[in-house]
Amino acid sequence: xxxxxxxxxxxxxxxxxxxxxxxxxxxxxxxxxxxxxxxxxxxxxxxxxxxxxxxxxxxxxxxxxxxxxxxxxxxxxxxxxxxxxxxxxxxxxxxxxxxxxxxxxxxxxxxxxxxxxxxxxxxxxxxxxxxxxxxxxxxxxxxxxxxxxxxxxxxxxxxxxxxxx
Amino acid sequence: xxxxxxxxxxxxxxxxxxxxxxxxxxxxxxxxxxxxxxxxxxxxxxxxxxxxxxxxxxxxxxxxxxxxxxxxxxxxxxxxxxxxxxxxxxxxxxxxxxxxxxxxxxxxxxxxxxxxxxxxxxxxxxxxxxxxxxxxxxxxxxxxxxxxxxxxxxxxxxxxxxxxxxxxxxxxxxxxxxxxxxxxxxxxxxxxxxxxxxxxxxxxxxxxxxxxxxxxxxxxxxxxxxxxxxxxxxxxxxxxxxxxxxxxxxx
Numbered sequence: 001x002x003x004x005x006x007x008x009x010x011x012x013x014x015x016x017x018x019x020x021x022x023x024x025x026x027x028x029x030x031x032x033x034x035x036x037x038x039x040x041x042x043x044x045x046x047x048x049x050x051x052x053x054x055x056x057x058x059x060x061x062x063x064x065x066x067x068x069x070x071x072x073x074x075x076x077x078x079x080x081x082x083x084x085x086x087x088x089x090x091x092x093x094x095x096x097x098x099x100x101x102x103x104x105x106x107x108x109x110x111x112x113x114x115x116x117x118x119x120x121x122x123x124x125x126x127x128x129x130x131x132x133x134x135x136x137x138x139x140x141x142x143x144x145x146x147x148x149x150x151x152x153x154x155x156x157x158x159x160x161x162x163x164x165x
Numbered sequence: 166x167x168x169x170x171x172x173x174x175x176x177x178x179x180x181x182x183x184x185x186x187x188x189x190x191x192x193x194x195x196x197x198x199x200x201x202x203x204x205x206x207x208x209x210x211x212x213x214x215x216x217x218x219x220x221x222x223x224x225x226x227x228x229x230x231x232x233x234x235x236x237x238x239x240x241x242x243x244x245x246x247x248x249x250x251x252x253x254x255x256x257x258x259x260x261x262x263x264x265x266x267x268x269x270x271x272x273x274x275x276x277x278x279x280x281x282x283x284x285x286x287x288x289x290x291x292x293x294x295x296x297x298x299x300x301x302x303x304x305x306x307x308x309x310x311x312x313x314x315x316x317x318x319x320x321x322x323x324x325x326x327x328x329x330x331x332x333x334x335x336x337x338x339x340x341x342x343x344x345x346x347x348x349x350x351x352x353x354x355x356x357x358x359x360x361x362x363x364x365x366x367x368x369x370x371x372x373x374x375x376x377x378x379x380x381x382x383x384x385x386x387x388x389x390x391x392x393x394x395x396x397x398x399x400x401x402x403x404x405x406x407x408x409x410x411x412x413x414x415x416x
Binding site (some may be wrong): 025026027028029030031032033034035036037038039040041042044079081083084130131132133 | 197198199200202203204205206207208209210211212213215216218221226228231233248254299301303304305306307308309310311312313314315316317318319320321322326345346347
């Protein structure tokens with residue numbers, strides 16, 4: 001008898017639960033969406049060639065040596081953007097048919113860099129937070145004359161590199 | 166035959182009374198709003214081609230078209246929210262629109278609240294395909310990586326709906342019906358059978374013992390409350406029930 005009572009109570013509970021199903025007045029459904037953001041880095045060097053000028057015989061005197069401190073070209077522009085923290089470095093290479101007698105005499109400046117030798121030595125122009133679009137228009141190049149340089153044309157190739165920090 | 170004990174008889178009687186006193190379940194008919202299908206979408210990849218250094222701007226990224234299959238036959242509202250937004254992306258820049266896109270259809274997820282996409286009022290149909298699209302406007306502060314979102318679509322009944330909660334529709338048959346909206350039962354709704362007023366729902370939204378006509382092949386039940394109306398059409402000539410407001414299979 002006791003078992004029967006338990007069974008009946010159980011049936012009643014099941015019945016109660018089963019009739020508790022009600023109609024829904026709303027429905028929902030989910031969908032996933034994904035975005036991939038690649039690393040984006042753009043570097044614009046707005047000058048492909050810079051002429052520092054020509055050393056003339058009059059630029060040198062027997063008594064006082066070179067009458068000019070340097071051959072310079074300044075006010076050149078570099079622009080950059082990256083969506084990550086980045087640094088821009090420069091490094092020069094003596095690529096002319098004649099080699100400079102002292103590569104340290106070729107120097108560069110701009111952004112956070114004051115005039116520094118760059119041939120064979122990478123120098124950091126600037127470092128920036130990601131997302132910053134920046135322009136530097138104070139890029140300068142100069143060459144300090146050296147009496148050991150032979151007559152001729154000299155060329156230095158400067159490579160700008162933007163890399164993550 | 167074994168004779169039942171008096172206590173057993175009492176318990177069985179009690180059980181039967183309880184069962185009878187419990188109201189019949191509401192029929193979960195096809196007039197309940199539902200989203201039966203959602204196709205996934207792909208927003209794709211933002212590359213350096215999307216960025217313009219000249220004016221420090223980005224192009225927008227548009228997703229593939231997503232599709233929802235909706236089932237409704239009462240006025241229904243389609244809403245969407247982002248249930249798991251990635252904090253790495255500014256949600257002000259993530260927008261959604263139903264297609265075709267018309268002016269100002271794009272809605273931003275920026276404020277974190279649900280977006281109401283569309284109210285479906287064309288209740289003479291029981292299902293519909295809806296296409297949607299996302300777009301994202303990158304900015305310089307977005308960092309490289311993969312970002313995921315979970316879009317949660319919800320279709321909510323906002324109009325009146327008639328549900329048969331007791332009995333089986335058929336010529337000469339009696340049924341109990343319930344009129345409700347998304348807030349619950351709708352009392353004092355006027356109920357008509359083939360344009361003849363047959364009663365009014367009680368505060369629980371119920372009208373009992375509604376009798377179907379004996380000789381009608383097609384019976385339209387309509388419920389009206391204020392300016393809202395729901396109708397259901399039962400066709401007894403064929404096996405299928407055509408239901409302008411709540412299509413449902415009918416034997």
